[in-house]
Amino acid sequence: MGKGLKPDLYIKSVFDLDVNWLKERGIKGVLLDIDNTLVTHKQKIPDEKVVELIKRFQENGIKAAIVSNARKKRVAVFNEKLGLYAKHRAFKPSNRGFLKAMSDLNLAPEETAVIGDQLFTDIRGGNRIGLTTILVDPLDKNEPATVRIKRIFEKLFLKRKPWHD
Ligand SMILES: [Mg+2]
Structure with missing residues (x-):
């Protein structure tokens, strides 16, 4: 049995992440979501906070990569300045990406x-293959309807706080 929907760490924002938390656990690479994790759906290019975050990972010997369900163009434009390893259309929670x-x-x-x-x-996708999983709050509450519907279900789980027993 995997960990299901229980993240190993929950933080409000990816920008609050302490790299030492990763280092202490032997993490050498982070697979980053773009939309509502690094930037809002509307932001096409990374802002200074994102650039700093990626730099912080790399300076600490942690590889940063993008694994996103977004379209090829969205990911390519976003990654242009960053130049990271990036996978678009990853079909998360599928483990393939x-x-x-x-x-x-x-x-x-x-x-x-x-x-x-x-x-x-x-x-869910990360837990299924035994990765360390970190959940953040979405940056923008003004999301597309499909994502908002998913949030309703997420809230039910969050209320139960499955990772707090
Ligand atoms: Mg997202």
């Missing part, structure tokens, strides 16, 4: 963390 990124970056599951704002895609 995660596994491909880990294989290309030479990362073992126990060295890899997933960071995202969605329980049913980012967290």
